Amino acid sequence: EVQLLESGGGLVQPGESLTLSCAASGFTFSDYAMSWVRQAPGKGLEWVSSIRATDGGTYYADAVKGRFAISRDKSKNTLSLQMNSLKAGDTAVYYCARADSSGWYEFFHWGQGTPVTVSS
Amino acid sequence: QSALTQPASVSGSPGQSITISCTGSSIDVGTYDLVSWYQQHPGKAPKLMIYEVTKRPSGASNRFSGSKSGNTASLTISGLQAEDEADYYCCSFARSNTLLFGGGTKLTVL
Numbered sequence: 001e002v003q004l005l006e007s008g009g010g011l012v013q014p015g016e017s018l019t020l021s022c023a024a025s026g027f028t029f030s031d032y033a034m035s036w037v038r039q040a041p042g043k044g045l046e047w048v049s050s051i052r053a054t055d056g057g058t059y060y061a062d063a064v065k066g067r068f069a070i071s072r073d074k075s076k077n078t079l080s081l082q083m084n085s086l087k088a089g090d091t092a093v094y095y096c097a098r099a100d101s102s103g104w105y106e107f108f109h110w111g112q113g114t115p116v117t118v119s120s
Numbered sequence: 121q122s123a124l125t126q127p128a129s130v131s132g133s134p135g136q137s138i139t140i141s142c143t144g145s146s147i148d149v150g151t152y153d154l155v156s157w158y159q160q161h162p163g164k165a166p167k168l169m170i171y172e173v174t175k176r177p178s179g180a181s182n183r184f185s186g187s188k189s190g191n192t193a194s195l196t197i198s199g200l201q202a203e204d205e206a207d208y209y210c211c212s213f214a215r216s217n218t219l220l221f222g223g224g225t226k227l228t229v230l
Contacts, residue, residue, distance in 0.1 A: 037166075044123070044207075044209060044221060044222070044223050044224040045158065045160075045166060045209050045211075045221045045224070046221060047211070047218070047219040047220070047221060050219070059217045059218065059219075061218060061219075062218075095165060095166070100171070100177075103154075105154045105156070105213045105219060106154070106156040106168060106171040106172070106211070107156070107158070107166070107168060107211075108168050108171075108177060110165040110166055110167070111165065112165055113165060
């Protein structure tokens with residue numbers, strides 16, 4: 001069974017940094033693209049970033065480009081999101097999601113999310 | 121990166137069929153057959169219902185189907201059931217290697 005468990009969320013002040021982690025199990029982690037999707041309180045889903053399985057190529061939404069960095073540790077089956085220069089608008093539940101084997105564009109499996117609050 | 125356009129809400133009675141539209145443009149929905157649909161119940165993680173416009177993943181009910189015409193994709197739910205009441209989001213691959221979500225549609229089963 002595919003399992004994705006996010007951690008690392010919390011309350012931070014504007015301008016600070018935070019690193020989210022997603023522990024993956026139940027599948028061969030290195031074979032699948034992974035992504036982060038967020039949802040602000042009472043709002044819709046927003047794609048944040050993705051990392052390809054094959055060559056580790058990365059993609060970012062304009063709203064986070066230059067501030068966030070996605071990475072994966074295949075030895076630990078862990079996906080990470082380093083978030084710098086955080087803003088109030090980054091407040092959201094952050095979901096880790098796994099693609100299918102053929103691409104990175106769809107999210108076949110989701111974690112339960114970890115909340116991030118950016119406030120002074 | 122503008123979000124895709126969905127109706128804020130739709131409703132239907134048990135047993136009926138409903139359709140949710142998702143309108144994009146020539147740089148996303150209109151060009152790529154990479155539209156997916158997600159169901160989200162309150163307080164829960166989203167669940168994939170349709171991918172690549174028309175395909176259903178294992179575990180998704182066959183009452184859910186997808187289609188696309190021009191810049192608009194659609195999700196149809198037939199034989200509406202109380203458990204279908206949820207928020208639904210479309211998502212499309214877009215030029216410049218980005219992904220766009222719709223604003224979401226709240227489905228009410230009357």
